[in-house]
Amino acid sequence: MAGQSGTGTSATRRLGILVILMLATLALCGLWFSAEDVVQGSTVRIMYIHVPSIWTAYIAFGLTALCSGVYLSGKNRSLSWDRVAGAAGEIGVLFVAVSLVTGSMWGRLTWGTYWVWDARLTSTAFLFITYVGYLAVRQLGGTHRQRARRSSVLALLAILEIPLVHFSVTLWRSLHQEASVANPNAKVELDGLMLFSLFLGLVAFTMLFVWLVLHRQRAMMLEDAFSDRGLDVAITARRNEAGA
Amino acid sequence: MEHASFIFGSWGITAVSVGAYAIWVLRRGRELAKHATREEMPWT
Amino acid sequence: MDLTPRTATEPGAQPPVRKRRWLPILIVVAALLGGGVIVTQFLTSAIDYYCNVDEIGVRPGCEGERRMRVQGVVEQSSIKQGDGGTTFVLDFNKKTLKVAYSGDPGGVFQECIPVIAHGRMVNGVFESDRIEVKHSNQYVEKNATRIDESNKEAAACSVLKG
Numbered sequence: 001m002a003g004q005s006g007t008g009t010s011a012t013r014r015l016g017i018l019v020i021l022m023l024a025t026l027a028l029c030g031l032w033f034s035a036e037d038v039v040q041g042s043t044v045r046i047m048y049i050h051v052p053s054i055w056t057a058y059i060a061f062g063l064t065a066l067c068s069g070v071y072l073s074g075k076n077r078s079l080s081w082d083r084v085a086g087a088a089g090e091i092g093v094l095f096v097a098v099s100l101v102t103g104s105m106w107g108r109l110t111w112g113t114y115w116v117w118d119a120r121l122t123s124t125a126f127l128f129i130t131y132v133g134y135l136a137v138r139q140l141g142g143t144h145r146q147r148a149r150r151s152s153v154l155a156l157l158a159i160l161e162i163p164l165v166h167f168s169v170t171l172w173r174s175l176h177q178e179a180s181v182a183n184p185n186a187k188v189e190l191d192g193l194m195l196f197s198l199f200l201g202l203v204a205f206t207m208l209f210v211w212l213v214l215h216r217q218r219a220m221m222l223e224d225a226f227s228d229r230g231l232d233v234a235i236t237a238r239r240n241e242a243g244a
Numbered sequence: 245m246e247h248a249s250f251i252f253g254s255w256g257i258t259a260v261s262v263g264a265y266a267i268w269v270l271r272r273g274r275e276l277a278k279h280a281t282r283e284e285m286p287w288t
Numbered sequence: 289m290d291l292t293p294r295t296a297t298e299p300g301a302q303p304p305v306r307k308r309r310w311l312p313i314l315i316v317v318a319a320l321l322g323g324g325v326i327v328t329q330f331l332t333s334a335i336d337y338y339c340n341v342d343e344i345g346v347r348p349g350c351e352g353e354r355r356m357r358v359q360g361v362v363e364q365s366s367i368k369q370g371d372g373g374t375t376f377v378l379d380f381n382k383k384t385l386k387v388a389y390s391g392d393p394g395g396v397f398q399e400c401i402p403v404i405a406h407g408r409m410v411n412g413v414f415e416s417d418r419i420e421v422k423h424s425n426q427y428v429e430k431n432a433t434r435i436d437e438s439n440k441e442a443a444a445c446s447v448l449k450g
Contacts, residue, residue, distance in 0.1 A: 110421060208262070219273040
């Protein structure tokens with residue numbers, strides 16, 4: 001047995017420390033140093049976690065689709081691709097949920113309501129439900145390859161929702177504001193330290209995502225290995241019985 | 245700070261949910277690794 | 289070789305039993321139902337969320353006394369509060385609409401900000417029971433604007449009117 005080292009390596013430990021430091025700096029910048037907005041006041045401080053959360057979810061679902069595509073198209077169909085896809089999908093669902101909750105609280109203070117069924121919120125809710133379904137489909141049973149095949153197809157369909165969610169505010173009439181940085185006009189609509197705090201949030205959350213994916217896909221690798229081992233034990237037992 | 249409960253609440257929810265998930269992932273990995281062979285853990 | 293399922297007699301030595309996983313099946317069904325509800329109940333109104341003030345009585349879906357959502361910019365110096373309600377004027381594309389809201393609007397409701405009012409037209413006045421504030425995607429540091437706040441506010445108002 002390999003012992004107690006878990007899913008960490010010296011590289012993930014260093015990355016973890018860096019992520020903690022960056023998140024602490026983000027908290028200081030976002031909650032303390034950055035100025036209030038002229039219209040929203042301190043409410044704008046929710047943006048520094050809300051936007052990075054949905055950004056991370058986009059990256060996560062993008063990685064899920066990429067790995068699923070590689071798995072389906074590759075000559076050597078390594079299950080590692082499927083496990084990274086699954087890990088990223090799971091983390092993406094977490095960050096969409098965080099984004100929905102923090103956005104709802106921000107909306108209560110700025111819009112005057114927790115929730116509206118406008119284009120952005122409706123499409124985001126649909127995105128969330130789709131990927132919860134994706135995670136459930138991964139758990140339906142069968143062999144690892146069956147799991148990989150069916151979830152990869154679903155991931156490649158689900159990724160089409162991301163541009164729909166992101167551009168919903170420009171394609172249709174929406175209560176939700178347009179993007180302040182990644183907008184079609186390529187015009188950054190944030191002042192000084194506000195922009196820095198948002199950028200720091202995007203980088204810190206992305207690195208946190210990388211750290212989480214590394215650990216989660218390794219844990220999934222062990223889950224798959226144990227599942228295979230259980231099956232091998234059963235087959236060996238039956239072979240022994242048959243030979244006896 | 246105006247609306248401090250909402251602002252700190254949203255940051256707190258984010259920290260607790262992501263932190264709890266991170267701890268669960270680490271613990272799950274450690275628990276599984278106890279019963280794993282070296283071959284099953286190529287990163288070690 | 290016998291591969292039929294059987295009950296193990298010795299704890300710990302039994303082969304893994306492949307049970308039908310009901311929870312994931314239930315979640316998949318719930319996700320399909322939830323997605324279906326969103327598409328059928330909310331998607332149509334979501335992609336056409338409001339009528340602009342200048343479209344009232346002109347654009348299909350924005351006419352008559354039907355319940356609708358109207359978007360416009362709150363006109364400067366038009367907000368009046370009293371008798372438990374708020375009245376103000378919405379501007380959009382050189383058209384105006386008087387709104388009577390039964391309460392005190394929440395959020396960052398103020399002059400020169402775009403809002404969406406839910407309600408219906410009654411005798412030329414839009415009687416609203418829900419106000420949503422549609423703030424812009426511009427974030428400006430408070431301190432930086434103190435120097436010439438009044439001028440900026442006026443400029444913002446003219447920009448927002450579209």
